[in-house]
Amino acid sequence: METFLKFGYLLLPEAIIIGSIVLLMLLDLFIPAKRSRRFFGWLALLAGLGASVALIWVWIIWKTHLDGRPIQYFDSAYLFDAVSLILKLFILLSLIFVFLLSLGNKQNSTGNSYQAEYYYLMLVALLGAWVLVSSADLITLFVGLELLSLASYILVGIRKEDQNAVEAAWKYVVLGGVASAFILYGMSFLYGMTGNTNLMEIYNSLQLSVQPEAILYIYLSFFLMLFGFGFKISAAPFHTWVADVYQGTTSAMAAFLATITKVAIFGFIVRLLLLSYLPLFYRNNWNHYLEWALMGIAILSMIVGNVLALRQTEAKRLMAYSGIAQIGYILVPLTLITLTQGMLFFRVTFFYFFAYILMVAGAFAVISQVTAQAGTGEIRAFAGLYRRNPLLAFAMSIFLISLAGFPLTAGFIGKFFLLTNAFMTKKGILLGVVMILTTILSYFYYFRFVRQMYFRQPDQPERIAIPWTLRIAITISLVGTIALALLPQLLLQLLQSLGL
Amino acid sequence: MQITSYLALAAILFSIGLYGVLSKRNAVIVLFSIELMLNAVNINLVAFSKYGLNPSVTGHIFSLFTITVAAAEAAVGIAILLALYRLRGTSNVDEYDSLKDESDLQK
Numbered sequence: 001m002e003t004f005l006k007f008g009y010l011l012l013p014e015a016i017i018i019g020s021i022v023l024l025m026l027l028d029l030f031i032p033a034k035r036s037r038r039f040f041g042w043l044a045l046l047a048g049l050g051a052s053v054a055l056i057w058v059w060i061i062w063k064t065h066l067d068g069r070p071i072q073y074f075d076s077a078y079l080f081d082a083v084s085l086i087l088k089l090f091i092l093l094s095l096i097f098v099f100l101l102s103l104g105n106k107q108n109s110t111g112n113s114y115q116a117e118y119y120y121l122m123l124v125a126l127l128g129a130w131v132l133v134s135s136a137d138l139i140t141l142f143v144g145l146e147l148l149s150l151a152s153y154i155l156v157g158i159r160k161e162d163q164n165a166v167e168a169a170w171k172y173v174v175l176g177g178v179a180s181a182f183i184l185y186g187m188s189f190l191y192g193m194t195g196n197t198n199l200m201e202i203y204n205s206l207q208l209s210v211q212p213e214a215i216l217y218i219y220l221s222f223f224l225m226l227f228g229f230g231f232k233i234s235a236a237p238f239h240t241w242v243a244d245v246y247q248g249t250t251s252a253m254a255a256f257l258a259t260i261t262k263v264a265i266f267g268f269i270v271r272l273l274l275l276s277y278l279p280l281f282y283r284n285n286w287n288h289y290l291e292w293a294l295m296g297i298a299i300l301s302m303i304v305g306n307v308l309a310l311r312q313t314e315a316k317r318l319m320a321y322s323g324i325a326q327i328g329y330i331l332v333p334l335t336l337i338t339l340t341q342g343m344l345f346f347r348v349t350f351f352y353f354f355a356y357i358l359m360v361a362g363a364f365a366v367i368s369q370v371t372a373q374a375g376t377g378e379i380r381a382f383a384g385l386y387r388r389n390p391l392l393a394f395a396m397s398i399f400l401i402s403l404a405g406f407p408l409t410a411g412f413i414g415k416f417f418l419l420t421n422a423f424m425t426k427k428g429i430l431l432g433v434v435m436i437l438t439t440i441l442s443y444f445y446y447f448r449f450v451r452q453m454y455f456r457q458p459d460q461p462e463r464i465a466i467p468w469t470l471r472i473a474i475t476i477s478l479v480g481t482i483a484l485a486l487l488p489q490l491l492l493q494l495l496q497s498l499g500l
Numbered sequence: 501m502q503i504t505s506y507l508a509l510a511a512i513l514f515s516i517g518l519y520g521v522l523s524k525r526n527a528v529i530v531l532f533s534i535e536l537m538l539n540a541v542n543i544n545l546v547a548f549s550k551y552g553l554n555p556s557v558t559g560h561i562f563s564l565f566t567i568t569v570a571a572a573e574a575a576v577g578i579a580i581l582l583a584l585y586r587l588r589g590t591s592n593v594d595e596y597d598s599l600k601d602e603s604d605l606q607k
Binding site: 138142143150153157160163166169174177178180181184185188189194195197211243244247311312317 | 544548555562566569580581596
């Protein structure tokens, strides 16, 4: 039993989240039905803040007392290492942004009904995402994935009197279910050929000689899982659901899907590739198919996302397509991981992810308030924003030019790192060129926002008021976006100190 | 030799499920088809854990987890479908089309 939970205190953040979920559920049962449940949001935010304090405490303890070496739990089904720690921090940060967005604007969460469910399901999804990024076993990975997915299906459609929200939830649940089935089918072949569900054991058996008839099944499992991941992370050939779901649901939930889900699934892909499938990339006969499959997904995501975003007039749809393109950028170092020998891989990707979370959360915070006041999700809701609230317009411009990758913003530095990583190898040059060209393309649609904000007359002249929770969210992401551009070495040193 | 027939059965079930998701009009059948795909996985897992290259009990355990999660997924799917049916009055998935790319052009 001792080996199962040795150093169990490092799991304190998870324990806090589980405890809060149970407490909030019970509280919801015991409070009379007529009482307002607005304060659940504050309790959930408190739980999130408590978990972040615990996470930082655990980090310090781990660094000082255990020399930062990876710790394994439950027969190495669950890991505590630098990758999981950073991804957990990212996910928690995104969740705090989503909470601030939901608290700031009634239309953002659920109106007046289902407030309690909304907030504790968010915590359930957070737990799923955490399990997903720290697992090293197919079973725990699958359970974490489904915990995240099932909670987000419900959250997308939680405003069940809104036709669009429920339709979005339906599309999400059907396509998400198919994606889960594909991932699971791939997992079953991987298990069948290696006889093990532990990722490290799978790695070992793939490194030894595998029978020639078995190797085909292993490739089959890889492609099946790639298909499923493509869906879940909203990469290009599998992107059709993304825009519909973002448009149908609330801005807060769209921010949730754009940050937490993508970070968690990305962590999952990285774990699976690096912990299990890596030996396949060093086999001679088939490895270039694997590389080309990954590169194809990255290239298609960049092209399809940016091209389709050009003709969108709905703000959240546009953000959805831009998110597809961003996933394409983030996948670039991953596709080149064998060619660059994984050099700087984590530093580059995690830097971009951090910048991505800040700018996307900030942009959705502005979008949520502006579209809620205008009563329409179209981009023309932004007309004349400069006159209605200059500071808000300034903040939105910073987020947009950061997403577009202009200098003096975090997005620029992040993209610069991605490009240098790509240009380190010959094959990466193609990816780098596609990235530069599609980035130029993306200026058109990001600047459509800017044009609306500065050069159009407002429909309604009155000033846009911002609730203070939203103001906090926007300020944090604005400061972060600029600070990350001016002092990128702070984050890089932090990542370096973790050995990434 | 025995395992081939199990794998074939699972592959056929998975394909039928995928076909159903892609082509059926009735929303309930679509959910059933997803269940079919997940159950194909169960057959695979159990077959591998008995006749696989390295038989072990882990496959049984995995299939228990899969069954549980599939049930939860079906429950969530049916709940969302019920909410949608109440709003739209139809279970034909072709009519769930108010969110799409060209919506702005038709206005």
